[in-house]
Amino acid sequence: MPEEKPYDIVVHNGTVLTLNRTFEVLEIGLVCITGGRLERVEKEAPGQALPAARQIIDARGGIIMPGLVNTHTHAPMSLFRGLADDLPLMTWLNDHIFEAEGRWLNPETVYTATRLSCAEMLLSGTTTLCDGYFFEDNVAEAVEESGMRAVLGQGIIDFPAPGVPEPDKNVAEARRFIDKWQGKSPLIRPGLFCHSPYTCSEETLREARRVADETETLFQIHVAETQSEVRELQEKHGLSPVQYLDKIGILNPATLVVHAIWVDEVDIASMAGSLVAISVTTESEMKLASGVPPVPAFLKKGLAVGIGTDGCASNNNLDMFQEMDLVAKLHKVKNLDPTVLDARQVLRLATQGGADALGLGDEIGSLEAGKRADLIIVDTRKPHLTPLYDPASHLVYAAGGSDVRDVIIDGRLVVRDRTVLTIKVEEVMAAVEDLAREIAS
Amino acid sequence: MPEEKPYDIVVHNGTVLTLNRTFEVLEIGLVCITGGRLERVEKEAPGQALPAARQIIDARGGIIMPGLVNTHTHAPMSLFRGLADDLPLMTWLNDHIFEAEGRWLNPETVYTATRLSCAEMLLSGTTTLCDGYFFEDNVAEAVEESGMRAVLGQGIIDFPAPGVPEPDKNVAEARRFIDKWQGKSPLIRPGLFCHSPYTCSEETLREARRVADETETLFQIHVAETQSEVRELQEKHGLSPVQYLDKIGILNPATLVVHAIWVDEVDIASMAGSLVAISVTTESEMKLASGVPPVPAFLKKGLAVGIGTDGCASNNNLDMFQEMDLVAKLHKVKNLDPTVLDARQVLRLATQGGADALGLGDEIGSLEAGKRADLIIVDTRKPHLTPLYDPASHLVYAAGGSDVRDVIIDGRLVVRDRTVLTIKVEEVMAAVEDLAREIAS
Numbered sequence: 001m002p003e004e005k006p007y008d009i010v011v012h013n014g015t016v017l018t019l020n021r022t023f024e025v026l027e028i029g030l031v032c033i034t035g036g037r038l039e040r041v042e043k044e045a046p047g048q049a050l051p052a053a054r055q056i057i058d059a060r061g062g063i064i065m066p067g068l069v070n071t072h073t074h075a076p077m078s079l080f081r082g083l084a085d086d087l088p089l090m091t092w093l094n095d096h097i098f099e100a101e102g103r104w105l106n107p108e109t110v111y112t113a114t115r116l117s118c119a120e121m122l123l124s125g126t127t128t129l130c131d132g133y134f135f136e137d138n139v140a141e142a143v144e145e146s147g148m149r150a151v152l153g154q155g156i157i158d159f160p161a162p163g164v165p166e167p168d169k170n171v172a173e174a175r176r177f178i179d180k181w182q183g184k185s186p187l188i189r190p191g192l193f194c195h196s197p198y199t200c201s202e203e204t205l206r207e208a209r210r211v212a213d214e215t216e217t218l219f220q221i222h223v224a225e226t227q228s229e230v231r232e233l234q235e236k237h238g239l240s241p242v243q244y245l246d247k248i249g250i251l252n253p254a255t256l257v258v259h260a261i262w263v264d265e266v267d268i269a270s271m272a273g274s275l276v277a278i279s280v281t282t283e284s285e286m287k288l289a290s291g292v293p294p295v296p297a298f299l300k301k302g303l304a305v306g307i308g309t310d311g312c313a314s315n316n317n318l319d320m321f322q323e324m325d326l327v328a329k330l331h332k333v334k335n336l337d338p339t340v341l342d343a344r345q346v347l348r349l350a351t352q353g354g355a356d357a358l359g360l361g362d363e364i365g366s367l368e369a370g371k372r373a374d375l376i377i378v379d380t381r382k383p384h385l386t387p388l389y390d391p392a393s394h395l396v397y398a399a400g401g402s403d404v405r406d407v408i409i410d411g412r413l414v415v416r417d418r419t420v421l422t423i424k425v426e427e428v429m430a431a432v433e434d435l436a437r438e439i440a441s
Numbered sequence: 442m443p444e445e446k447p448y449d450i451v452v453h454n455g456t457v458l459t460l461n462r463t464f465e466v467l468e469i470g471l472v473c474i475t476g477g478r479l480e481r482v483e484k485e486a487p488g489q490a491l492p493a494a495r496q497i498i499d500a501r502g503g504i505i506m507p508g509l510v511n512t513h514t515h516a517p518m519s520l521f522r523g524l525a526d527d528l529p530l531m532t533w534l535n536d537h538i539f540e541a542e543g544r545w546l547n548p549e550t551v552y553t554a555t556r557l558s559c560a561e562m563l564l565s566g567t568t569t570l571c572d573g574y575f576f577e578d579n580v581a582e583a584v585e586e587s588g589m590r591a592v593l594g595q596g597i598i599d600f601p602a603p604g605v606p607e608p609d610k611n612v613a614e615a616r617r618f619i620d621k622w623q624g625k626s627p628l629i630r631p632g633l634f635c636h637s638p639y640t641c642s643e644e645t646l647r648e649a650r651r652v653a654d655e656t657e658t659l660f661q662i663h664v665a666e667t668q669s670e671v672r673e674l675q676e677k678h679g680l681s682p683v684q685y686l687d688k689i690g691i692l693n694p695a696t697l698v699v700h701a702i703w704v705d706e707v708d709i710a711s712m713a714g715s716l717v718a719i720s721v722t723t724e725s726e727m728k729l730a731s732g733v734p735p736v737p738a739f740l741k742k743g744l745a746v747g748i749g750t751d752g753c754a755s756n757n758n759l760d761m762f763q764e765m766d767l768v769a770k771l772h773k774v775k776n777l778d779p780t781v782l783d784a785r786q787v788l789r790l791a792t793q794g795g796a797d798a799l800g801l802g803d804e805i806g807s808l809e810a811g812k813r814a815d816l817i818i819v820d821t822r823k824p825h826l827t828p829l830y831d832p833a834s835h836l837v838y839a840a841g842g843s844d845v846r847d848v849i850i851d852g853r854l855v856v857r858d859r860t861v862l863t864i865k866v867e868e869v870m871a872a873v874e875d876l877a878r879e880i881a882s
Binding site (some may be wrong): 382402 | 467501519520522523525526527529531533557558561564660668724726727728729730732734753756757758759760763766767769770773774776777778779780781782783784822823824825827829830831834835839841847851866869870874876877880881
């Protein structure tokens with residue numbers, strides 16, 4: 001008998017939520033990883049010897065599940081976490097956020113704050129993020145070092161922006177970012193992020209679309225976030241934001257529409273027809289009092305929907321578990337129907353749904369042999385997760401990011417026993433505190 | 442110079458949120474405790490020697506604040522956490538919860554599950570709970586052992602109930618409970634909990650009110666939780682639930698109205714006129730799709746409002762930090778106004794507001810010399826709480842129960858470095874898991 005080649009990592013002794021099409025749950029399961037890929041995902045037979053492996057991780061009765069996919073954030077905004085809250089949107093943006101961004105963002109602060117956000121995301125079970133901001137090169141550097149998987153969009157807006165003082169070079173700058181990062185790092189996919197249909201001209205939007213199509217990258221855009229945006233677009237173009245974008249040819253399957261709160265049935269039909277994906281950012285949308293997107297209607301139309309946290313200045317954390325809990329509960333109470341968005345559906349949105357929304361659905365989003373090995377272990381031996389009747393229920397309604405014990409991304413162990421192995425967390429926190437002292441003074 | 446008598450405990454080196462009337466924040470503060478009472482709450486002068494104390498607790502730059510007051514829960518229901526979710530309310534209640542309660546509740550299971558809930562509450566910073574359930578003697582035993590402060594109501598319902606098979610003895614049973622526990626334990630105040638105006642007859646409600654008034658205890662009752670309750674009361678009495686209770690003399694200042702979701706302006710005026718207090722249970726009300734109570738209107742009318750978690754079967758945890766976050770965000774998005782319920786207001790609801798609602802406002806709810814010493818230390822040296830511009834913002838929008846490091850109740854240290862000192866947590870979790878295995882099979 002030939003000697004068996006050892007796996008890189010074997011994770012065992014946990015309830016495996018595969019999040020595959022049939023929502024298969026393996027009560028005591030085993031996951032074998034080699035070369036960054038899931039080789040085996042199966043039941044662990046009692047008394048069976050474990051396969052040979054370089055590293056064995058005992059989940060100790062916890063839950064083994066796909067890593068969470070955060071489909072919308074602005075990672076460097078952790079620098080401004082809690083700087084200004086409870087304000088009218090335009091006061092918050094114009095008097096606080098835009099001013100702070102203009103004054104404090106530079107390659108170094110963006111890099112440092114992104115490292116902080118990566119640490120937070122890893123410690124709360126997020127393995128993939130989709131980001132859109134400025135100085136995205138520096139976001140990419142920090143994300144690459146963290147070991148996270150990411151889709152990163154260089155920001156495009158028709159105003160002087162951090163790192164892009166001349167607006168007429170904004171699309172060219174995004175193109176440069178994409179060219180630099182495409183194929184450079186196995187876990188990072190570059191793309192672009194047009195701020196919105198009210199802050200980018202038709203020309204900018206069309207140019208950006210052309211760049212995204214040519215480079216086969218994701219086109220992110222905030223759409224229909226507020227009622228005032230809808231009014232503005234109606235006045236300017238006689239169309240809703242979605243209809244306007246549809247008319248000028250922006251919507252296609254490589255488009256991530258973020259928010260989509262103030263949309264009507266015609267808009268939803270357009271988005272479904274164009275096969276765009278949608279990212280909802282429930283906590284931030286609630287905190288800014290933007291509104292509630294019609295998620296059940298999106299799902300009914302078959303749209304790919306992912307969950308995002310948005311940036312830390314409007315959330316104010318990056319915990320996807322809290323987002324799951326809120327998505328489920330908000331749509332129940334809005335519809336006065338407790339059967340809307342059940343725990344399994346919500347778990348899917350936060351994993352496979354998000355992966356699909358980012359165009360990564362064949363690679364990640366579920367624990368199935370052949371996919372890349374992005375998984376987390378949730379420690380359930382805690383009072384607030386006791387007893388355990390249904391893992392899906394606990395993950396959505398009772399658990400929090402701090403219950404995540406270990407994180408593996410692309411077959412690499414990046415969090416072990418709540419210690420981030422890829423980031424010097426204490427050092428990063430101290431650096432951000434130093435910056436914050438300057439900002440506050 | 443006479444020798445200074447040492448304090449029992451001195452807590453120092455943290456930002457003290459006093460939650461006093463002016464929302465005073467002591468950037469580096471000092472709290473001195475003796476005999477269960479706050480003796481001094483003041484700034485810590487740099488270089489100043491610490492006062493003599495039997496125990497010194499270094500908050501290490503964290504936040505020192507009043508313990509959280511959970512104004513509505515059913516502690517033993519942690520036994521059924523996640524047993525049934527995402528179901529229509531009546532299916533959930535009739536086919537799952539009532540059946541499970543009838544079958545599995547007994548003095549021992551109630552005691553064990555309450556111990557679990559106390560451990561969870563302590564580990565998430567709750568120092569006072571207001572509970573309403575059956576076998577409340579056993580709830581009281583478990584709470585007393587945990588060292589928590591509590592107002593406990595024996596359940597009253599006009600059906601055969603766990604421990605009260607003969608409904609016509611339900612008020613007498615509550616009276617017996619009150620007589621047994623009144624003055625027995627310094628931290629426990631007994632009372633009664635009428636289930637609702639649709640499950641208790643007018644006679645029961647009037648009798649219960651008389652007992653509460655005679656014994657000077659709190660009268661808890663679920664009111665206007667669902668639209669169907671309002672319809673039922675309208676059909677039966679031609680009045681809304683609040684108007685009906687007002688008419689039959691149930692509403693007075695020693696009344697805790699729980700939920701108050703489907704109330705109109707007349708109802709709110711009645712409640713304000715009667716000086717009742719209100720408990721809102723946001724997560725549970727969202728998950729059961731009951732509706733959204735008009736909290737800003739309650740506050741405008743000067744009503745005492747507290748926050749509760751409700752039971753674990755409909756939440757599904759007991760984390761008051763999550764409740765604070767949700768109360769703030771839900772009312773912002775409902776009113777499309779981000780200035781509604783700011784972080785400081787919400788912190789007040791979860792502390793002094795809750796204390797006022799339970800009639801304990803002179804004893805607890807803020808950190809002021811003379812009050813009982815119920816306080817928690819929140820560890821902010823974590824990525825998701827970095828940087829720190831505004832402690833109030835972090836506590837409401839970014840922190841979670843798992844950030845609580847230490848808990849002191851009535852001057853007694855009950856949680857130290859996230860270890861519960863009063864409950865054998867591993868043993869209790871194992872006992873509840875054993876019960877859950879029976880229940881699931």
